[in-house]
Amino acid sequence: MSNQAVQAEQECNFEHPCGAIELLIEPVEKNLGNFSVRRTLPSAERKMVGPWIFFDHMGPADFSPGQGIDVRPHPHVNLATVTYLFEGEILHRDSLGSLQCIRPGDINLMVAGRGIVHSERERAEVTRVPHRLHGLQLWLALPEKDEEVDPAFYHYPSKDIPATLAGDVPVRVMMGSAYGVTSPVKTFAETLYVEAHLQPGQTLTLPDAEDRAVYVAKGEVQARDSVIPEYAMAVFGQETGITLEAVRESRIAIIGGEALGERFVEWNFVSSRQERIEQAKRDWKSGAFPKVPGDESEYIPLPE
Template identity: 40%
Template structure:
């Protein structure tokens, strides 16, 4: 990418039972397009003594996108959904005015040894949809648009790009692309992109203007339409981007909104345990943190 504006290194963040690598938000770049939160989970080894268990917790004002490379997670929510997400599929949950969900190792794998590895992503909703009714969609790996171009493998995980559209029902102009290459070659894709872009290196590396970048780095462009770089052999990268939202977004714990009053209302509602409960998980929940981040 010949117009790199910022290099973001993964920072360790504690989400309960294990650490993740946080990419967004970053102090110098709170969002890339409508993407407001990106965590790289793992790879972490799980077994019968250490399963993945994120207890019921709430969200407002955003859509969550869960995308796994390895492992499996059972998603349950207050809309009554219960589905296992496996590698390559997309769980897309739109919180809107409020939803509660849990994420756990599936029952049939709880006594097994397995790796958990993937991305947890939040996409802020446009202001006029922040209070929409919550929704949930599961898109299988086979439904995700995939193609090969000049020896490079592409998958359009979400959004629109390359004159293609992912079936994931997004609410703003965005894209999440997976790019794999087995050979060392030049990549020029700026004409297919728009808005802001962030390039995250999962495996391998990329080269730009004589500099080399490797895993656990995200490169943010000044202008996505100039996106050009050299991808190294056996590399996997993800490009997140799209049109920025015009209003500032605030984050408090799991809540996102353009109006702090909406966050304050949701926070008190959760403290008072007035959110709807997940059937079968009525007595479990993640408490609101004692010392919220500013």
């Protein structure tokens, strides 16, 4: 999904609760016209969690016939995007020639590297009837040695994403290793991305990582004396053995991994070098980026 503003950083609501949580981020909802997103990363008090530098919760959005997601071609550099849907479908096209529908439970990993262009739309079969879209879109910063790798696209169907039980809690390990299983999704740095679905009263011990955060996509969970409400992200320290308890039925995302150091973010560009972002802006304005086959007639201009 294209960032709609020049600056990605959000002025969210923050708390510094006691106990296991270092920071609680409650995002401000952004209306993008026919649907809304909640952004928790990057924020004024926390730019990244491990390699994760962008975290958007899309919807849930209910569309009437003729409406839907329609994101024109736009560029990225020096990052990787991860798209994961709870409901609905998105049609991905990119400048490598990829054409892929993403459906609930799948993982789309697009590695921008030295530069890629993509669009996100919906098939006519989807938009001609009432439908819903709901999911998460995240960006990963790449380690400095990998920032200029060749662009690539990987699609992992839902059946290939490992699922297990952590005690009696069903979890899916989308990226990295946790709870005794390892995801096949490609990583460049130590990366953690887990989804869990808890019933009221169930508990889940967080996997260890250098950086960790929990986002509550649905419900409410508690960590010691601190409550993490729906649509909030709690950032945790490196203390081991931290356990969450569901106050009510909850769907959560656990993200984290290796801290990569400072990154600059402007519009759809992420890099360890500000001058690289300036070059990407010039390249997009001059038309130097490649076109998206099958979607060449439109594009999103560089915001001024």
